[in-house]
Amino acid sequence: MIRDIVARFAAGLRFPVLFALTATLFVFDLFVPDLVPFVDEILLALGTLLLGSLRKKTAPEQVHREPLKPG
Numbered sequence: 001m002i003r004d005i006v007a008r009f010a011a012g013l014r015f016p017v018l019f020a021l022t023a024t025l026f027v028f029d030l031f032v033p034d035l036v037p038f039v040d041e042i043l044l045a046l047g048t049l050l051l052g053s054l055r056k057k058t059a060p061e062q063v064h065r066e067p068l069k070p071g
Contacts, residue, residue: 012055019051 010016026044034040 009052010071013052014054015051022048022051022055 010019013019023046026041026048029041029044
């Protein structure tokens with residue numbers, strides 16, 4: 001169930017593999033102690049959110065415009 005939701009979300013991303021790698025690294029980093037607490041976690045979370053916000057570009061719909069009438 002959760003796997004299907006994540007798969008649908010990742011299908012709409014421009015870089016789904018990079019997003020998954022960054023999210024996995026973020027979760028792993030939460031459990032590894034570091035010298036300066038929460039700095040790298042915050043940066044990885046922001047990077048993951050940035051990658052998650054990048055969507056695939058959709059083809060713009062063709063706009064039908066009537067030619068301008070002189071006058």
